[in-house]
Amino acid sequence: MSATTNLIGRTTTRRKRLREALTAYAFISPWIIGFVLFMGGPILASFILSSFRWKLIAPPRFIGFNHYIKMFTTDELFQLSIGVTFKYVLVSVPLAQVLALSLALLLNQRIRLLGFWRIVFYLPAVVSGVAGSVLWSWMYHNQLGIINNLLLLVGIQGPNWLFDKEIVLGSLIVKSLWNVGVPMIIYLAGLQGMPQELYEAAEIDGAGEWVEFWKISLPMLSPVIFFNVIMGFISGLQTFAEPYVMTGGGPDNATLFLGLHLYQSAFHYLKMGYASAMAWVMFLLILTLTLVQFKLGSRWVYYEAEA
Amino acid sequence: MAVQDLVTKSNQDMDNSAVTSIDFRVFLLGSQFKPGLLRQLMVYGLLIVLAALFLLPFYWMVNTALKPSNQVFRVPPTWFPKPVMWSNFYKAMTMRGTEARVSSSAPPVYKYALNTTLITVNGVVGTLMSSSMVAYAFARLKFPGQNVFFVGILSTLMIPFAVVMVPQFIIWKNLNWLDTLWPLMVPHWFGSAWNIFLLRQFFMTIPVDYDEAALMDGASRWDIYWRIIMPLSRPALAAVAVFAFVYFWNDFLGPLIILSTPENFTLTIYLVNFTVAFWQVTPWHLYMAAALIITLPCLILFFFSQRAFLKGITITGFKR
Numbered sequence: 001m002s003a004t005t006n007l008i009g010r011t012t013t014r015r016k017r018l019r020e021a022l023t024a025y026a027f028i029s030p031w032i033i034g035f036v037l038f039m040g041g042p043i044l045a046s047f048i049l050s051s052f053r054w055k056l057i058a059p060p061r062f063i064g065f066n067h068y069i070k071m072f073t074t075d076e077l078f079q080l081s082i083g084v085t086f087k088y089v090l091v092s093v094p095l096a097q098v099l100a101l102s103l104a105l106l107l108n109q110r111i112r113l114l115g116f117w118r119i120v121f122y123l124p125a126v127v128s129g130v131a132g133s134v135l136w137s138w139m140y141h142n143q144l145g146i147i148n149n150l151l152l153l154v155g156i157q158g159p160n161w162l163f164d165k166e167i168v169l170g171s172l173i174v175k176s177l178w179n180v181g182v183p184m185i186i187y188l189a190g191l192q193g194m195p196q197e198l199y200e201a202a203e204i205d206g207a208g209e210w211v212e213f214w215k216i217s218l219p220m221l222s223p224v225i226f227f228n229v230i231m232g233f234i235s236g237l238q239t240f241a242e243p244y245v246m247t248g249g250g251p252d253n254a255t256l257f258l259g260l261h262l263y264q265s266a267f268h269y270l271k272m273g274y275a276s277a278m279a280w281v282m283f284l285l286i287l288t289l290t291l292v293q294f295k296l297g298s299r300w301v302y303y304e305a306e307a
Numbered sequence: 308m309a310v311q312d313l314v315t316k317s318n319q320d321m322d323n324s325a326v327t328s329i330d331f332r333v334f335l336l337g338s339q340f341k342p343g344l345l346r347q348l349m350v351y352g353l354l355i356v357l358a359a360l361f362l363l364p365f366y367w368m369v370n371t372a373l374k375p376s377n378q379v380f381r382v383p384p385t386w387f388p389k390p391v392m393w394s395n396f397y398k399a400m401t402m403r404g405t406e407a408r409v410s411s412s413a414p415p416v417y418k419y420a421l422n423t424t425l426i427t428v429n430g431v432v433g434t435l436m437s438s439s440m441v442a443y444a445f446a447r448l449k450f451p452g453q454n455v456f457f458v459g460i461l462s463t464l465m466i467p468f469a470v471v472m473v474p475q476f477i478i479w480k481n482l483n484w485l486d487t488l489w490p491l492m493v494p495h496w497f498g499s500a501w502n503i504f505l506l507r508q509f510f511m512t513i514p515v516d517y518d519e520a521a522l523m524d525g526a527s528r529w530d531i532y533w534r535i536i537m538p539l540s541r542p543a544l545a546a547v548a549v550f551a552f553v554y555f556w557n558d559f560l561g562p563l564i565i566l567s568t569p570e571n572f573t574l575t576i577y578l579v580n581f582t583v584a585f586w587q588v589t590p591w592h593l594y595m596a597a598a599l600i601i602t603l604p605c606l607i608l609f610f611f612s613q614r615a616f617l618k619g620i621t622i623t624g625f626k627r
Contacts, residue, residue: 020448023528027444030437031460034497039463042474049473103357109350119613120358123365126609129557130575131602135368138591146367149384178364185617238467241559245579262469267564272473279470286465 043283050277055270067277078278080253081261082285084169088257089236092173096232097225100180104187105213118185125181133245136175137162140246162247165254172242172255183228190224191217222301230293237286258282372396372596379592392592399596414570416577423556423573426491430555431548433495438502438547439540443532445503446510447518463500468560476564486567491558502547509543510536545615553605574601 025032050067054060071078103121107114124132139145140161148158161171198216207215218225240259243249249256249264262282266275371379372395374388400416444450445457479490513536521531537544562573572580578601582589609616 017449020528021450024444024448024450024453027448027528027532028441028456028498030496031441031456031498031503034437034494035459035463037478038475038494038497039466039471042471042478043466045474045477046470049477106350106353106357111350111354115613117354117358118617119610121361122617123606123609124361126553126605127602128553130559130578131557131598132364134578134581134594134598135364138371138595139364139367141591143382144380144384144591146363146384149382152383178361234465234467238469244559259467259469262472263560263564266473266476272477276473279467279473282467283465283470286467290465 046276046279049273050280052273053271054273056272057270060273063273067274068281070274071277071281077253077256077261081256081258084254084256085237085239085258088169088173088239089233092176093229093232093236095173096177096180096183097228099177100183100228101187101221101225103180103184104191105217107184107188108191118188121184122181124178128179129241130245132175132179133242136178136242137246140171163251165250165252168247168251168254172246175242175246176236183232186224186228187221190221194220219302223303226293226297226301230290233289233293234286237282237289368595368599371592372399372599374592376590376592379590395592395596396600399593400600416574418570419572419574419577422488422571423575425488426558426562426573427552427555429492430495431551433492434499434502434551435544435548437496437498439506439537439544440532441498442503442506442510443536445507447515447531447536448528460498460500460503472560472564479565485565486571487565488571490565491561495555502551505547506540506543509540513539542615542618545612546618549608549612549616552608556605577601 049060051062051064052060053063053067107117107121111117127135139147142148142158142160142163145161147161151158159167162168194217198220199212202212202216238259239257240263243255243257243260244263247255249260258278259282262275262278265271265278370384370386370388373391373393374385374395375390375392378385378388441460445453475490475494476485479485482489484490517535517539518531521535526534557575558573559575559579562576563579566572566576578597581594581597
């Protein structure tokens with residue numbers, strides 16, 4: 001008797017679980033369908049495509065790994081675009097973190113009108129993409145732009161920001177620092193969530209602010225820094241709108257970002273197969289860089305729960 | 308008497324909460340530092356200098372947008388436009404024929420605005436609906452493979468659009484959807500990784516007791532999701548909506564690939580092609596006026612939903 005109720009009980013819980021699981025799959029089905037159609041499927045497809053020479057008009061022709069070989073041996077533009085992209089990311093991401101963290105520290109002081117200052121530093125992040133790029137092209141204008149005109153006021157003849165191949169990448173980096181609002185807000189939230197006991201204890205021990213920053217704030221913030229760095233890398237490697245609008249990749253290909261090169265190969269020259277191969281290299285780059293950062297991160301990121 | 312009591316009590320509560328909130332602010336704003344006068348001066352000095360730098364582009368945009376055309380090419384520039392040309396905004400949005408070269412056959416700007424609005428509204432609604440459904444399953448239900456799926460969703464954050472761009476383009480081509488708005492609308496009804504994560508984090512903070520009580524009363528999971536979780540998650544949904552709005556409004560690469568005839572262009576494409584319509588010299592005052600108008604909806608939205616916006620960034624668990 002009790003065995004049967006037990007059995008019934010077990011089957012009902014099992015049935016309940018099954019029902020719950022089926023409901024759950026129904027709820028996540030949009031993501032599964034979307035993933036298959038717009039992500040997983042296309043990624044596989046682009047790998048297959050990358051082994052074909054296909055210019056849309058003529059039928060595709062199988063060429064194996066030739067695209068990848070060409071990329072790393074004879075295609076100087078590709079290698080150049082990798083270099084440009086890396087230089088940009090390796091300089092702009094750390095600079096952005098330093099600026100964002102400094103702003104957050106400044107806002108975390110006892111200041112009046114916190115809301116106002118926060119808006120000021122966040123606002124540029126809303127003007128990203130095309131409008132921001134158009135605006136900065138105008139700021140950087142050689143004779144008419146505000147930057148060179150302000151420099152003239154103090155007697156400096158400013159450079160031709162977007163047409164000098166030596167400094168154009170720097171100009172784009174400066175522009176990217178203007179959009180530092182999101183990491184700044186995340187750092188500020190991290191700072192505001194700091195346990196005050198730590199600082200109190202440090203003060204009793206006679207630690208100064210400088211020591212407090214290096215020994216408490218920074219280690220406690222390290223997971224947040226880690227997150228911001230990874231997100232910065234991922235979006236930095238995909239930079240597109242800025243070079244497309246501001247420089248068109250020039251001068252002399254000095255701002256030919258990987259994303260731009262890929263776009264041009266696919267949609268100007270209709271090299272669908274070759275563009276797919278490049279896209280795969282970009283994907284692998286992001287994957288490797290993220291994994292490397294996770295590996296390195298385990299050395300410097302401090303998680304409270306582990307301590 | 309009871310009412311009187313309640314009023315006094317709530318007044319007291321308010322007083323108390325006011326006191327705690329002030330304490331809380333001091334606590335948040337870094338009471339650990341003893342602010343000397345010099346220090347205060349340094350902090351505000353830095354703030355003012357940095358704020359000026361951050362606002363400089365906005366000043367330059369507004370300044371240029373309001374100039375008469377003959378002042379645009381003056382060196383040194385006029386720092387304050389005189390007379391203020393409000394008509395630039397009108398011109399930037401309507402100019403055809405006289406000043407423009409080729410665009411006399413192009414559709415009026417409101418058509419672009421309509422396209423952008425359509426894409427944005429669809430994107431916001433699609434993202435809200437689909438991402439919240441997926442997030443609900445991860446926050447509230449148990450199913451085999453849950454963790455694998457969750458990690459899977461998060462790792463799609465690493466997939467650049469460029470990787471899927473070419474195959475997607477071929478899909479749209481075969482569906483005969485190129486140069487229509489469909490490819491810019493349909494894919495946003497399938498959940499987006501970041502928003503799923505954000506909403507799941509928020510849903511987890513809602514007490515499970517509500518769900519259990521509703522289940523007892525015979526509510527279905529869908530009822531719980533739609534009638535309990537969603538209404539209680541308005542702040543998080545607002546944050547997602549604002550993010551999505553800014554994202555879709557500014558989207559560029561998608562429309563650039565898909566759209567080719569002017570009737571279908573969006574505002575960002577219009578802005579990029581703005582100078583094509585002119586001979587040689589770029590009318591920067593009109594260009595800036597157009598850029599300003601196009602950015603305005605995002606700026607206004609940000610001002611009115613600042614709290615939701617900032618909250619959205621912090622929901623994700625960085626705030627203890």
